Amino acid sequence: xxxxxxxxxxxxxxxxxxxxxxxxxxxxxxxxxxxxxxxxxxxxxxxxxxxxxxxxxxxxxxxxxxxxxxxxxxxxxxxxxxxxxxxxxxxxxxxxxxxxxxxxxxxxxxxxxxxxxxxxxxxxxxxxxxxxxxxxx
Numbered sequence: 001x002x003x004x005x006x007x008x009x010x011x012x013x014x015x016x017x018x019x020x021x022x023x024x025x026x027x028x029x030x031x032x033x034x035x036x037x038x039x040x041x042x043x044x045x046x047x048x049x050x051x052x053x054x055x056x057x058x059x060x061x062x063x064x065x066x067x068x069x070x071x072x073x074x075x076x077x078x079x080x081x082x083x084x085x086x087x088x089x090x091x092x093x094x095x096x097x098x099x100x101x102x103x104x105x106x107x108x109x110x111x112x113x114x115x116x117x118x119x120x121x122x123x124x125x126x127x128x129x130x131x132x133x134x135x136x137x
Contacts, residue, residue, distance in 0.1 A: 010041055047131050050082075055095070055130055057081050058088035062096050091129035094122075 011033070013019040025031045057078065060070045084092075101107040111119075 058092035
């Protein structure tokens, strides 16, 4: 999964209908399936899962701190989310900063002048903050 190519996805069916749909697509040669170990699936999805289930709590708190409204569906489902780590908060600030930059014409123009290596470093730092896991004793 680490050396993924364009057009490759992980599929998990949760219902009989979903399983049937996948089996029909395989029978018609519309898709190909390859088995994966659970550890491979978990490893490939850790960043998206942590972003959606753990970092979202930190992002909600950053939004509240800057006076932005938190969507009702997020407030109502907060108890189903993971507790953020201390490093989720700087990651949440990066997400908020990215949103501000993407919505501001002047800031978007400034991005052209930032050396590419700085942007790569910025992305690496963000991902490291996002996937940080507390070491257990």
